[in-house]
Amino acid sequence: MTIVSAVLLGGIFGFALYKSGASNPKKLMSTLRLENLSLMKIILFGIGSASILLSLSALIGLFDIGHLSIKNTHLGVIIGGLIFGIGFGTAGACPGTCVAAAGSSGVKKAASSIIGGLLGALVFSLSYGWFQSLGLFDSMNLGKLTLFNISDKFPSVINIGFGGLLIMGLILTGVAYILPDRLTKPEPAKNHISSSI
């Protein structure tokens, strides 16, 4: 049963990554260059709609609160995020999207990212002890902090439950909706780039 649900849910996720265009490095790159924001709209709307679905199902008692999983906030999240961003802007891929691309178009580039990723993960495993001794994961440690009080297990910033998360989801989808596709009109010089995206 575990394996069946893993294949189904992983398959749906891969299908969604491909269909939304998120697995396409060229589309990711044009969004990160702020040339075409369509993928930014998709990401914001996707997160927002997931929040809405999650809060609504929790409010009607359909969602098992035990499934919630909040990660620790610490200095490693910031430094790791900054390093992640450099790679994201270089490859136009993130761990999930390059795995999805490996099954669709741009297979060779995706494979390069996956091999690089395996090496990156290995180097991190080998250096974890050192980072830990530096106190990277203990500084600025806020624990499993959430914005809204969705579970007694986690500390929260605001003492509102799933209603707050629902409002957040509505705001995120709203922002995604009004965000323009492009910040500037494409310049003629850039046209050959945009058209190849």
Added chain:
Amino acid sequence: MHNWKWIKGALLLGIAFFLAALFVKPIGVSTQFSVASGIIHSALDPNVIQVDENRESGYKSTNAYYDKSDGKLAKSIKHPLNYDFIFVLAIPLGALAGYLFDKGKKQKDKQLDTEKTEINLPEISAPTAKTSFIKKYLPSFLGGFLILFGARMADGCTSGHMFSGMMQGSVSGFIFAASVFLTAIPAARYLSKYFLEKEVI
């Protein structure tokens, strides 16, 4: 106003993240890169992970990362056929299904979707003669190295921190997203221009 496709794609993503959390747990991908590289690592160095009956996971490791959280990762490396690992292996299958579905649809009616054609063309077109193999794939390789190194340090990636995290209103998700875009936008705009000029990306 002519294009509503982005909302469909976004909803699909939102539903995928919601369903995973509803039925099993929030989606995460990058940990499985540590598991996969750990499998290679422990094949090369069989002593790195050892059986430890006194622990709930049943394993211990000389590597501090695999040993973390009572040897949780060490166990996954020794027994990778679990939900999380299979989930990630199924991602390319789902993407392939979407890809084949699109291809079939295209062959059916020749009225090609203009956007899709534009996206697929550069992938199909051969690289210019001067682009060498290394120059073509080096950015993807280096980028891949950095995203996984960074994701493991942050304990999550775009899926785990940004999507799953922000979806639950996790503070770490927002902080991760802000940190990522702080460097990703300049990197994409300036760093990759170097590769772009050479028509690599």
